[in-house]
Amino acid sequence: MALIVQKYGGSSVADAAGIKRVAKRIVDTLKSGTQVVVVVSAMGDTTDELIDLANQVTPNPPGRELDMLLTAGERISMAVLAMAIADLGVEARSYTGSQAGVITDSVHGKARIIDVTPGRISEALAAGAIPIVAGFQGVAQATKDITTLGRGGSDTTAVALAAALGADACEIYTDVDGIFSADPRRVPKAQHVPYITYEEMMELAAMGAKVLHLRCVEYARRFNLPIHVRSSFSDRVGTWVMSDAVLKEKKVEQPIISGVAHDLSEAKITVVGVPDKPGNAASIFEAIANANVNIDMIVQNVTTTATSSTDITFTCPKTDREMAVKTLEALKPTIGFNSVEFDEDIAKVSLIGAGMRSHPGVSASFFRALASADVNIEAISTSEIRISVVIRAGQTDAAVQAVHTAFGLDGSGEAVVYGGTGR
Amino acid sequence: MALIVQKYGGSSVADAAGIKRVAKRIVDTLKSGTQVVVVVSAMGDTTDELIDLANQVTPNPPGRELDMLLTAGERISMAVLAMAIADLGVEARSYTGSQAGVITDSVHGKARIIDVTPGRISEALAAGAIPIVAGFQGVAQATKDITTLGRGGSDTTAVALAAALGADACEIYTDVDGIFSADPRRVPKAQHVPYITYEEMMELAAMGAKVLHLRCVEYARRFNLPIHVRSSFSDRVGTWVMSDAVLKEKKVEQPIISGVAHDLSEAKITVVGVPDKPGNAASIFEAIANANVNIDMIVQNVTTTATSSTDITFTCPKTDREMAVKTLEALKPTIGFNSVEFDEDIAKVSLIGAGMRSHPGVSASFFRALASADVNIEAISTSEIRISVVIRAGQTDAAVQAVHTAFGLDGSGEAVVYGGTGR
Numbered sequence: 151m152a153l154i155v156q157k158y159g160g161s162s163v164a165d166a167a168g169i170k171r172v173a174k175r176i177v178d179t180l181k182s183g184t185q186v187v188v189v190v191s192a193m194g195d196t197t198d199e200l201i202d203l204a205n206q207v208t209p210n211p212p213g214r215e216l217d218m219l220l221t222a223g224e225r226i227s228m229a230v231l232a233m234a235i236a237d238l239g240v241e242a243r244s245y246t247g248s249q250a251g252v253i254t255d256s257v258h259g260k261a262r263i264i265d266v267t268p269g270r271i272s273e274a275l276a277a278g279a280i281p282i283v284a285g286f287q288g289v290a291q292a293t294k295d296i297t298t299l300g301r302g303g304s305d306t307t308a309v310a311l312a313a314a315l316g317a318d319a320c321e322i323y324t325d326v327d328g329i330f331s332a333d334p335r336r337v338p339k340a341q342h343v344p345y346i347t348y349e350e351m352m353e354l355a356a357m358g359a360k361v362l363h364l365r366c367v368e369y370a371r372r373f374n375l376p377i378h379v380r381s382s383f384s385d386r387v388g389t390w391v392m393s394d395a396v397l398k399e400k401k402v403e404q405p406i407i408s409g410v411a412h413d414l415s416e417a418k419i420t421v422v423g424v425p426d427k428p429g430n431a432a433s434i435f436e437a438i439a440n441a442n443v444n445i446d447m448i449v450q451n452v453t454t455t456a457t458s459s460t461d462i463t464f465t466c467p468k469t470d471r472e473m474a475v476k477t478l479e480a481l482k483p484t485i486g487f488n489s490v491e492f493d494e495d496i497a498k499v500s501l502i503g504a505g506m507r508s509h510p511g512v513s514a515s516f517f518r519a520l521a522s523a524d525v526n527i528e529a530i531s532t533s534e535i536r537i538s539v540v541i542r543a544g545q546t547d548a549a550v551q552a553v554h555t556a557f558g559l560d561g562s563g564e565a566v567v568y569g570g571t572g573r
Numbered sequence: 574m575a576l577i578v579q580k581y582g583g584s585s586v587a588d589a590a591g592i593k594r595v596a597k598r599i600v601d602t603l604k605s606g607t608q609v610v611v612v613v614s615a616m617g618d619t620t621d622e623l624i625d626l627a628n629q630v631t632p633n634p635p636g637r638e639l640d641m642l643l644t645a646g647e648r649i650s651m652a653v654l655a656m657a658i659a660d661l662g663v664e665a666r667s668y669t670g671s672q673a674g675v676i677t678d679s680v681h682g683k684a685r686i687i688d689v690t691p692g693r694i695s696e697a698l699a700a701g702a703i704p705i706v707a708g709f710q711g712v713a714q715a716t717k718d719i720t721t722l723g724r725g726g727s728d729t730t731a732v733a734l735a736a737a738l739g740a741d742a743c744e745i746y747t748d749v750d751g752i753f754s755a756d757p758r759r760v761p762k763a764q765h766v767p768y769i770t771y772e773e774m775m776e777l778a779a780m781g782a783k784v785l786h787l788r789c790v791e792y793a794r795r796f797n798l799p800i801h802v803r804s805s806f807s808d809r810v811g812t813w814v815m816s817d818a819v820l821k822e823k824k825v826e827q828p829i830i831s832g833v834a835h836d837l838s839e840a841k842i843t844v845v846g847v848p849d850k851p852g853n854a855a856s857i858f859e860a861i862a863n864a865n866v867n868i869d870m871i872v873q874n875v876t877t878t879a880t881s882s883t884d885i886t887f888t889c890p891k892t893d894r895e896m897a898v899k900t901l902e903a904l905k906p907t908i909g910f911n912s913v914e915f916d917e918d919i920a921k922v923s924l925i926g927a928g929m930r931s932h933p934g935v936s937a938s939f940f941r942a943l944a945s946a947d948v949n950i951e952a953i954s955t956s957e958i959r960i961s962v963v964i965r966a967g968q969t970d971a972a973v974q975a976v977h978t979a980f981g982l983d984g985s986g987e988a989v990v991y992g993g994t995g996r
Contacts, residue, residue, distance in 0.1 A: 166629035173630075200649065206589035207596075207653055208660035215659065218667050219652035222645040226623065229642035230630055236638070237631035244641050249717070270717070294672070294693075 153275075153317045154179070157189040157285060157308035161325040162382035163227050164194035172323075172382060173234035176280060180240060185275055187315060188242075189285045189308040190231055192223025213258030217287075217298045221246070224284035224304075232282045241279040245270060247287035248296065251314075252307060254288035257442060260300035261288060263307075263369075266314035283311060302355075302363020309366045313373035320375055322362060323382035328389030329354065329361055331409040331559040336547050340554070341561035343389050343409060345402045350409075350504050351377075351391045353536040356446070357411035357500035367391065394504065406505030407512075407557045412550050413498040414543055416446060417471040418529070420463045421478060423488030430485050431462060434478065441477040443470040447498070447531040447538060459487075463529060465540065468494055496528070497546040500538040501553055513537050519556035525549045576698075576740045577602070580612040580708060580731035584748040585805035586650050587617035595746075595805060596657035599703060603663060608698055610738060611665075612708045612731040613654055615646025636681030640710075640721045644669070647707035647727075655705045664702040668693060670710035671719065674737075675730060677711035680865060683723035684711060686730075686792075689737035706734060725778075725786020732789045736796035743798055745785060746805035751812030752777065752784055754832040754982040759970050763977070764984035766812050766832065768825045773832075773927050774800075774814045776959040779869070780834035780923035790814065817927065829928030830935075830980045835973050836921040837966055839869060840894040841952070843886045844901060846911030853908050854885060857901065864900040866893040870921070870954040870961065882910075886952060888963065891917055919951070920969040923961040924976055936960050942979035948972045 156176065163169050172190075179186050200219050204211040211219070228244040235242035251267035274281040285304025290297050299306055305322055312320040329351070330340040346354075348371035355364040361379055370377050370391065380388025397404060424430050431450070438445055448464045466474050471492055478490045499520075506512040516537055520527060525548060529540040541549055554560060579599065586592050595613075602609050623642050627634040634642075651667040658665035674690035697704040708727025713720050722729055728745055735743040752774070753763040769777075771794035778787040784802055793800050793814065803811025820827060847853050854873070861868055871887045889897050894915055901913045922943075929935040939960055943950060948971060952963040964972055977983060 166626065169630055203589065203649070203653055204656055207592055207657040210660070211656040212659050215652045215655040215665075215667055218655070219649060222648040222652075225645040225648065226626070226642060229638045229645075230626055232638040232641075233627055233634040234630040236635050237633070241635075242638075244638055 151183065151185050153185040153187070153315060154319050154321055155187045155189060155308050155312035155315070155317045156321045156323060157304055158191065158231075158323045158382055159304065159325070160191040160194055160197070162323050163190060163231065166230075169193075169227070169231050169234050173231060173238060175382065176235060177238045177240050180280065186280055187271060187275070187311060187317070188231070188280060188282045189304055189311060190224060190227050190282060191285050191304040192220075193227045193230075196223040196226065214295055217258045217296050220298055221284065221287045221296050224286055228282045228284050235280055235282075241277075242282050243274050243279050244282040244284070245274075246284050247307065248289035250281070250283040250311065252288035252310065253291050254297045254299070256290040256292050256295065256297065258295075258297055260442065261290065261297035262365075263288060263299065263310050264291060266310050268311060268314050271311070271315065283307065299365075302366055305363050305366035306369060309369045309373075309375060309377065313369065313375050317375070319378055320370065321378045321380060322366075323380060324361060325381060325383060326361060327381045327384060327386050328379045329391075329409065331561075332550055332554045333412065336412070336550055337410070337554050339560040339562075341559060344387070345390050345392065345397055345400075345404070346408055347394045347397060347404070347504050348391060349394070349535055350502050353500070353502045353533065354409060354411050357413055357498060357502065357536065357538060362391070404504060406509050407501060407503035407559065409502055410550050410553050410557075410559065411500045411502060412546050413500075414546065415467055416465040416496065416498055417468045418463060418465050418493045418496050418540060419471065419474055419478070420461055420491045420493075421487050422461050422491060423457065423459045424462055425486055426458045426460055433481065433485060434462060437477050437481055438464075438466075438474060441473050443474045443477070447529060447540065449529045449531060465496075465498065495543045496540050497543045497549070498538055498540055499546065499549045499553065500536055501557070502536045504535050506537075507534055515556060516553060519552045520549055523548045523552035525552070574606065574608055576608040576610070576738060577742050577744055578610045578612060578731050578735035578738070578740045579744045579746060580727055581614065581746045581805055582727065582748070583614040583617055583620070585746050586613060586654065589653070592616075592650070592654050592657050596654060596661055598805065599658060600661045600663050603703065609703055610694060610698070610734060610740070611654070611703060611705045612727055612734060613647060613650050613705060614708050614727040615643075616650045616653075619646040619649065637718055640681045640719050643721055644707065644710045644719050647709055651705045651707050658703055658705075664700075665705050666697050666702050667705040667707070668697075669707050670730065671712035673704070673706040673734065675711035675733065676714050677720045677722070679713040679715050679718065679720065681718075681720055683865065684713065684720035685788075686711060686722070686733050687714060689733050691734060691737050694734070694738065706730065725789055728786050728789035729792060732792045732796075732798060732800065736792065736798050740798070742801055743793065744801045744803060745789075746803060747784060748804060748806060749784060750804045750807060750809050751802045752832070754984075755973055755977045756835065759835070759973055760833070760977050762983040762985075764982060767810070768813050768815065768820055768827070769831055770817045770820060770827070770927050771814060772817070772958055773925050776923070776925045776956065777832060777834050780836055780921065780925065780959065780961060785814070827927060829932050830924060830926035830982065832925055833973050833976050833980075833982065834923045834925060835969050836923075837969065838890055839888040839919065839921055840891045841886060841888050841916045841919050841963060842894065842897055842901070843884055843914045843916075844910050845884050845914060846880070846882045847885055848909055849881045849883055856904065856908060857885060860900050860904055861889075861897060864896050866897045866900070870952060870963065872952045872954065888919075888921065918966045919963050920966045920972070921961055921963055922969065922972045922976065923959055924980070925959045927958050929960075930957055938979060939976060942975045943972055946971045946975035948975070
């Protein structure tokens with residue numbers, strides 16, 4: 151009997167009606183002859199409401215306590231979902247991350263999964279019950295304290311659990327029909343992407359596509375677990391995320407370019423006048439890593455011969471900006487740079503496609519498309535299957551649209567868009 | 574260094590302002606040189622809101638899932654309270670019932686504590702942090718599932734934890750200044766009771782006084798742990814609940830009668846025409862106990878010689894009435910009684926006082942007081958330190974007032990009453 155893990159995001163379980171709809175979908179899957187394990191996020195705006203409550207008592211809630219508070223969200227949604235399934239005549243049992251064996255490190259707010267020991271989930275399956283697992287949360291191996299996994303954490307829970315249980319696939323239910331060649335909210339002619347490789351999906355996720363989180367795709371790739379991203383509001387097939395090899399086996403024809411992503415959530419930080427000495431870059435990025443700031447693009451300018459110093463620029467989430475600047479300011483006496491500058495009014499636009507490996511000239515066409523839309527490029531970074539630029543935030547739509555059209559991605563129909571995103 | 578356990582009910586932590594007020598009280602206690610462990614209930618109406626949510630998806634939520642859902646309430650209040658304490662510069666760490674070592678049986682919705690192993694609480698105290706423990710909840714020894722303790726469960730958590738930690742006292746914070754000689758909402762001249770014995774308090778609690786729950790007092794009595802019931806809205810001394818022996822040591826003068834209690838939450842059930850055969854009563858009450866129905870008064874009429882049958886009447890919580898009737902109907906073929914009748918329009922009024930042991934005539938004065946208020950008595954039950962009657966619900970106020978006056982309990986001032994009750 152096939153086993154799949156289904157993950158439902160906050161927008162799919164926003165209210166009692168949504169929970170009942172999802173319950174029916176789960177029971178239908180079981181009745182079609184497939185074993186199901188469910189991972190669920192907190193209902194709708196619960197997480198934001200809990201954060202508001204915390205902020206009413208203190209501007210700086212301790213990470214341990216904030217995690218304890220936020221995990222109440224999934225506790226509510228999973229119990230109510232289990233009740234709704236029971237109401238349809240099928241036994242369901244809810245489990246916290248800790249009960250489901252999701253073991254993490256001790257970094258509150260963005261813990262990483264280090265092991266999954268789903269003994270109780272297997273027992274529930276063997277007893278014919280549907281296990282409902284809280285997404286986004288785990289228990290720290292060292293302290294036994296409750297942790298949360300940070301943005302996209304529920305997706306990661308689902309994939310990690312699917313891998314540990316040896317599931318055949320992981321279905322990620324959201325409010326859109328999968329992956330599109332660009333954000334359908336910004337590019338009306340964005341096209342649905344039926345298949346995509348892990349590598350492309352990782353680049354898309356890292357570059358700001360909100361549908362799947364980077365860590366979840368990394369995890370799936372490591373275990374070669376197929377992910378099906380689809381909408382809980384329709385029965386349409388979504389996007390399958392698979393390995394290059396499996397796609398070739400299936401004889402799926404892959405396009406050169408799979409999509410255009412944009413990201414408005416990052417800030418640009420520049421360390422000005424770093425003395426050109428071995429070890430300075432290492433010191434800077436070690437300090438940043440120790441402060442648990444996730445950095446993304448790194449650009450270092452050519453050293454000015456006159457001053458023997460250089461500027462180092464990187465991007466990081468806006469939410470980490472204050473911590474990053476504080477950390478760098480503390481290094482100033484040791485390293486002896488001039489200043490730390492930051493800019494939050496930026497966007498990152500990326501072109502992604504496994505096919506660009508073998509097609510020269512993609513970068514040139516990308517820069518040409520941006521130039522014809524009068525978009526100025528402030529920084530460039532590339533990987534084997536991606537090219538990204540930093541531009542002014544206000545030019546995001548113009549840039550994404552121009553690139554989408556230039557690479558022949560515009561479809562004939564209009565994409566369907568639903569509101570909201572889960573976590 | 575003295576150690577006390579403080580328990581704050583839902584009305585004390587109804588909103589962010591309440592939580593901050595409670596946090597300050599806790600930190601003040603610590604600064605006065607006393608170690609503190611805190612037990613907290615869910616905020617204000619959280620529990621009712623969660624039950625509403627459950628009822629939106631099913632009329633019959635499974636007990637396991639309802640417990641999982643409801644325990645989210647304390648998770649929220651304890652984390653936010655820990656944050657508010659941290660904001661005052663003192664470290665606080667929140668713990669679920671399971672983390673605090675509250676081990677229970679597996680009866681969802683009304684689990685009983687069977688062991689308390691507060692290792693993590695002791696560690697937190699040793700580290701100089703204030704432990705905040707979720708009231709009302711535990712973990713089942715057999716199934717490892719989360720359980721709730723039922724009505725008054727947070728009080729029981731506090732007393733059980735205080736006993737396990739060897740605390741000097743347990744402070745139960747509520748929205749009234751302790752115990753009164755009658756409900757101040759019904760008897761304006763009700764007087765504050767400064768000291769009361771465990772036995773009297775147990776009778777008061779069992780007879781409907783809402784301030785402390787029966788099980789919590791039983792627990793305190795077993796471990797000879799002093800309880801101080803007081804208001805979190807004032808600094809006034811509340812009511813000390815202690816053993817007879819300790820009160821005598823302290824040379825506290827005890828009145829003959831400590832108070833009048835009433836209870837509108839019970840239903841009266843009568844099994845009509847039970848054949849007069851050994852074992853029938855046992856069969857009836859075994860079946861009722863197996864259905865987890867808590868029964869209170871039991872009255873059996875004299876056997877009618879003509880029919881060789883009798884009527885058995887008992888009272889139980891209205892919420893258990895349906896289950897009790899269903900259970901009894903199933904016994905009808907085996908036992909061969911005539912019918913099961915029930916009546917929910919009743920009240921129980923009780924007079925409680927350790928002094929009545931040595932004072933004859935208390936019952937007669939009690940019945941006389943009811944008679945002069947034109948109150949008809951439908952059933953009578955007595956213990957060594959209590960006498961209770963079942964009357965029509967509509968006559969509750971008249972009965973309580975008449976008895977309160979007849980026994981000289983009316984004070985000169987008016988009692989202060991605050992709204993709401995915790996769990």
